[in-house]
Amino acid sequence: MEQNILLGVRDLRVSFRLDKHSKLPPFEAVKGVSFDIPINSTVALVGESGSGKSVTSLAILGLLPPENSLVLPGSQILYGGRNLLTLSNTELRALRGKDISMIFQEPMSSLNPVFTVGYQIAEVLRLHMGLSPRQARARVLELLDEVGIPDPAAKSAAYPFQLSGGQQQRVMIAMAIACNPKLLIADEPTTALDVTIQKQILELLAALQDKHRMSVLFITHDLAVVGEIADQVVVMRNGEIRENGATDAVFRNPRDAYTQALLKCRPPLEQRPQRLAVIEDFMNTATPPPEPAQRTRGLSGNEPIILEVSHLGKSFYSREGLFGRVTTFLPCRSISSRTTSAASRLFFKIPMPRSTRVSRWGRFFRSLY
Numbered sequence: 001m002e003q004n005i006l007l008g009v010r011d012l013r014v015s016f017r018l019d020k021h022s023k024l025p026p027f028e029a030v031k032g033v034s035f036d037i038p039i040n041s042t043v044a045l046v047g048e049s050g051s052g053k054s055v056t057s058l059a060i061l062g063l064l065p066p067e068n069s070l071v072l073p074g075s076q077i078l079y080g081g082r083n084l085l086t087l088s089n090t091e092l093r094a095l096r097g098k099d100i101s102m103i104f105q106e107p108m109s110s111l112n113p114v115f116t117v118g119y120q121i122a123e124v125l126r127l128h129m130g131l132s133p134r135q136a137r138a139r140v141l142e143l144l145d146e147v148g149i150p151d152p153a154a155k156s157a158a159y160p161f162q163l164s165g166g167q168q169q170r171v172m173i174a175m176a177i178a179c180n181p182k183l184l185i186a187d188e189p190t191t192a193l194d195v196t197i198q199k200q201i202l203e204l205l206a207a208l209q210d211k212h213r214m215s216v217l218f219i220t221h222d223l224a225v226v227g228e229i230a231d232q233v234v235v236m237r238n239g240e241i242r243e244n245g246a247t248d249a250v251f252r253n254p255r256d257a258y259t260q261a262l263l264k265c266r267p268p269l270e271q272r273p274q275r276l277a278v279i280e281d282f283m284n285t286a287t288p289p290p291e292p293a294q295r296t297r298g299l300s301g302n303e304p305i306i307l308e309v310s311h312l313g314k315s316f317y318s319r320e321g322l323f324g325r326v327t328t329f330l331p332c333r334s335i336s337s338r339t340t341s342a343a344s345r346l347f348f349k350i351p352m353p354r355s356t357r358v359s360r361w362g363r364f365f366r367s368l369y
């Protein structure tokens with residue numbers, strides 16, 4: 001393997017047996033995939049749903065389900081002169097988190113709901129870096145600060161459900177970078193977040209990559225994100241690589257018909273078609289796609305109001321202090337048109353609101369609570 005290559009995937013083949021008693025042949029999810037991740041660079045793995053992106057990344061970390069998956073002979077994942085596919089579970093556990101770490105799409109399902117976030121980050125530090133509890137506690141605060149969590153001391157004592165989605169993802173990132181890994185695998189880390197938070201998280205990842213000089217394998221189906229952050233792009237479809245190269249070159253001059261279709265499918269900013277283009281519109285080059293009819297932009301002003309929210313408020317009980325004093329904070333105060341997840345949870349009665357006026361189709365909904 002070349003000097004500047006951190007990790008090399010060679011002819012990776014992964015099959016799944018769908019049912020123990022089935023006579024059907026195993027399903028081949030990844031069919032001989034090869035690509036390199038250079039040192040200190042971001043490689044984007046893109047492709048439609050089911051193309052084998054997550055299976056490839058789970059294979060790198062040895063996290064495929066042992067009960068029904070099979071990595072076929074001849075597959076190699078080369079890292080530090082070793083084929084990771086031949087390592088024992090103990091060797092893999094030592095490598096995960098320390099050399100290679102991963103963040104997932106859904107932070108809430110990756111964080112343990114019964115431990116505070118500070119405890120969970122500290123555990124990584126104690127396990128891999130051998131820090132004492134006191135050292136780990138101090139480092140947790142530094143890490144939370146580095147990933148942009150406000151008031152790290154208070155937030156480290158919070159449980160995952162007490163944080164917003166963006167904050168939970170920042171906690172996952174803090175855990176992932178805690179041991180200065182050489183490779184961070186980010187599997188669609190921003191798809192569960194709204195666009196502004198998405199941008200902040202992408203900027204954070206780019207800044208951390210630069211600062212820690214780590215490589216990032218960024219899995220996404222969002223080509224706009226690829227253009228922003230990736231040095232190289234690997235395009236997958238049906239378990240195979242369709243194109244692989246420097247992002248600029250692939251975006252300017254895609255050679256593969258599927259990559260060309262993928263790029264043409266990007267929703268136009270300046271138009272509002274009745275129907276968004278799909279890959280198949282561009283794969284069949286014999287018949288060019290019909291010019292899509294346009295929708296009119298904006299509202300006429302005569303649309304009926306279906307939901308109106310005013311004076312919605314909620315305070316969360318956060319800490320019981322000296323002499324039973326309770327401190328509270330307000331995540332939403334007199335929200336009117338904007339809906340946050342806290343606000344929408346209030347509307348659906350989870351949990352009780354402090355004060356609310358919600359009306360729908362003219363009916364006053366306070367009685368719901």
Ligand SMILES: Nc1ncnc2c1ncn2[C@@H]1O[C@H](COP(=O)(O)OP(=O)(O)OP(=O)(O)O)[C@@H](O)[C@H]1O
Nearest residue numbers: 016029048049050051052053054055056065068221
């Ligand atoms: N545990 C499993 N058992 C059986 N089949 C699986 C398993 N995990 C993944 N697959 C199959 O492998 C194929 C690739 O899945 P994978 O999760 O890698 O897709 P993906 O490219 O990450 O898609 P997405 O963008 O939706 O996350 C899919 O057809 C999926 O059904």
Ligand SMILES: [Mg+2]
Nearest residue numbers: 053054055187
């Ligand atoms: Mg996936």
